[in-house]
Amino acid sequence: MDYIIQGFAEAFKLLFSFDQEIYRIILLTLYVTIMSTFIATIIGVPLGIFIGIKNFRFKRTLIRFLYTFMSIPPVIAGLFVYLVLARRGPLGQLELLFTPTAMIIAQVFLVAPIIMGITYNNTRDKGQNIKQVAYTLGADKRQALMLLLFELKADIFAAIVSGFGRAISEVGAVMLVGGNIKGHTRVMTTSIAMLQSMGDYSQAIAIGLVLLVLSFIINSILYHIQRVV
Amino acid sequence: MNITLHNITKKYGDKTVLSIDQLEFKTGTVTGIIGPNGSGKSTLMRIISGIDKEYTGCLNIDGHEINQEICKNMTLVFQKPYLINTDVYNNIAYPLKIRGVSKLEMNRKIENMIELLQLKEIIRQSARTLSGGEMQRVALARAIVFEPRLLLLDEPTSNIDPKTMQLMESAIKYINKCCNTTVVLVTHNIRQLRRVCTEAVFMQEGKVVERDLVKDVLNRLDEDFIGDFLEKELPI
Ligand SMILES: Nc1ncnc2c1ncn2[C@@H]1O[C@H](COP(=O)(O)OP(=O)(O)OP(=O)(O)O)[C@@H](O)[C@H]1O
Ligand SMILES: [Mg+2]
Numbered sequence: 001m002d003y004i005i006q007g008f009a010e011a012f013k014l015l016f017s018f019d020q021e022i023y024r025i026i027l028l029t030l031y032v033t034i035m036s037t038f039i040a041t042i043i044g045v046p047l048g049i050f051i052g053i054k055n056f057r058f059k060r061t062l063i064r065f066l067y068t069f070m071s072i073p074p075v076i077a078g079l080f081v082y083l084v085l086a087r088r089g090p091l092g093q094l095e096l097l098f099t100p101t102a103m104i105i106a107q108v109f110l111v112a113p114i115i116m117g118i119t120y121n122n123t124r125d126k127g128q129n130i131k132q133v134a135y136t137l138g139a140d141k142r143q144a145l146m147l148l149l150f151e152l153k154a155d156i157f158a159a160i161v162s163g164f165g166r167a168i169s170e171v172g173a174v175m176l177v178g179g180n181i182k183g184h185t186r187v188m189t190t191s192i193a194m195l196q197s198m199g200d201y202s203q204a205i206a207i208g209l210v211l212l213v214l215s216f217i218i219n220s221i222l223y224h225i226q227r228v229v
Numbered sequence: 230m231n232i233t234l235h236n237i238t239k240k241y242g243d244k245t246v247l248s249i250d251q252l253e254f255k256t257g258t259v260t261g262i263i264g265p266n267g268s269g270k271s272t273l274m275r276i277i278s279g280i281d282k283e284y285t286g287c288l289n290i291d292g293h294e295i296n297q298e299i300c301k302n303m304t305l306v307f308q309k310p311y312l313i314n315t316d317v318y319n320n321i322a323y324p325l326k327i328r329g330v331s332k333l334e335m336n337r338k339i340e341n342m343i344e345l346l347q348l349k350e351i352i353r354q355s356a357r358t359l360s361g362g363e364m365q366r367v368a369l370a371r372a373i374v375f376e377p378r379l380l381l382l383d384e385p386t387s388n389i390d391p392k393t394m395q396l397m398e399s400a401i402k403y404i405n406k407c408c409n410t411t412v413v414l415v416t417h418n419i420r421q422l423r424r425v426c427t428e429a430v431f432m433q434e435g436k437v438v439e440r441d442l443v444k445d446v447l448n449r450l451d452e453d454f455i456g457d458f459l460e461k462e463l464p465i
Contacts, residue, residue: 132280133311137324137371138301147323151314 011206029187033167036107044115052123069113078173081106098179106173111163118159157226230379237286247435259412261422264432270415278305303379310368312356324375342370361388373404382414
């Protein structure tokens with residue numbers, strides 16, 4: 001029991017010591033998570049809407065793939081991106097492996113399907129109605145699309161929040177392609193995994209607490225925005 | 230607007246749900262469509278409104294095939310109306326906004342609707358919190374606020390109390406008088422048919438069985454036969 005209590009005490013000490021290393025880790029975590037969620041949104045929302053309102057060949061097959069990708073294990077996505085970016089891989093010359101960019105790429109693979117899948121589901125359920133109402137009131141294609149976005153904004157937001165949740169909590173993919181290099185690609189989840197394996201529980205708890213508080217704050221902000229829009 | 234249909238057929242798989250040889254709605258007329266559930270009334274409305282394009286045959290509006298310009302001058306009120314997730318005012322404003330109507334003009338037209346359909350009490354209420362009957366009233370206001378030349382109504386008063394029904398019926402008559410709007414109204418209410426419409430179409434199994442002045446259609450159809458499909462004239 002002792003080591004847990006001690007861990008918490010040390011955790012607080014660590015947080016208020018303004019240790020540079022810890023803040024660098026927090027900032028990198030935010031950078032990677034926000035960038036990957038942002039890019040995944042740009043990819044996922046339009047595609048989700050598109051497959052939600054359009055009919056085309058192989059749509060069912062595509063959706064089955066989409067659902068699979070929504071729950072793809074992070075290590076598999078990580079491994080895939082690793083192999084592509086590795087020195088001997090097809091994009092090896094870019095020398096992206098073990099950089100934050102590689103971590104963002106890997107997370108986009110995880111997050112984009114989630115945002116796309118949730119957006120698709122909502123568009124499929126409500127899109128037809130919304131489009132028809134827009135057309136019967138005289139809207140052109142662009143205006144109908146605008147109304148669709150307006151009506152689905154809460155759902156799209158929920159999709160982004162889910163995607164963000166996956167990005168900030170994920171460890172497998174960023175570990176593989178980032179390598180948990182101190183001061184360079186070390187983020188909160190990979191630190192916790194490493195500290196735990198080293199038996200340094202107080203540090204692990206400290207970072208774990210920060211991670212919790214951070215997602216609480218960000219989710220509160222997102223939730224607030226969602227209620228306003 | 231003048232609408233003519235020629236050899237219109239609509240199928241779902243092997244099932245033919247609509248098969249109309251010839252049907253015309255003349256400019257400025259108010260026509261009631263009656264018939265049992267599943268006889269294709271809503272299907273017909275959706276085809277005329279342009280949102281259902283998966284049919285064969287020829288649909289002409291003022292001698293043209295349907296296009297964006299024509300669509301802008303007509304509207305359909307759905308059996309189950311869908312209101313935009315905003316307040317009542319902005320729902321009614323929507324068709325005016327997308328037509329670029331000026332603020333001043335917009336306010337004037339909406340005021341007119343508020344009076345015509347007595348929406349004062351609910352004008353700032355969120356559309357999602359309205360009762361079923363209120364939604365139908367707002368949907369009607371939103372449909373006639375831009376003075377369409379063709380107004381398609383799919384059971385617009387199905388959940389409406391008698392007093393509000395009267396209100397909605399006078400709004401329908403008003404738009405027909407003031408803008409010479411062609412009105413096509415699906416109803417199961419025989420008294421409403423008599424009150425509002427001058428002509429009637431009786432449909433069955435996707436086909437037009439009778440089409441004439443209201444009283445002639447009702448005369449020709451057997452009393453019991455009508456009684457099966459329309460609300461009977463119960464003494465209240
Ligand atoms: N998407 C669909 N797939 C298969 N059949 C359909 C579909 N939509 C409608 N139908 C069928 O088409 C027929 C006509 O439907 P429609 O909605 O036009 O009837 P209606 O006359 O409006 O009936 P009601 O009085 O109940 O509103 C019905 O038998 C219905 O089951
Ligand atoms: Mg119907």
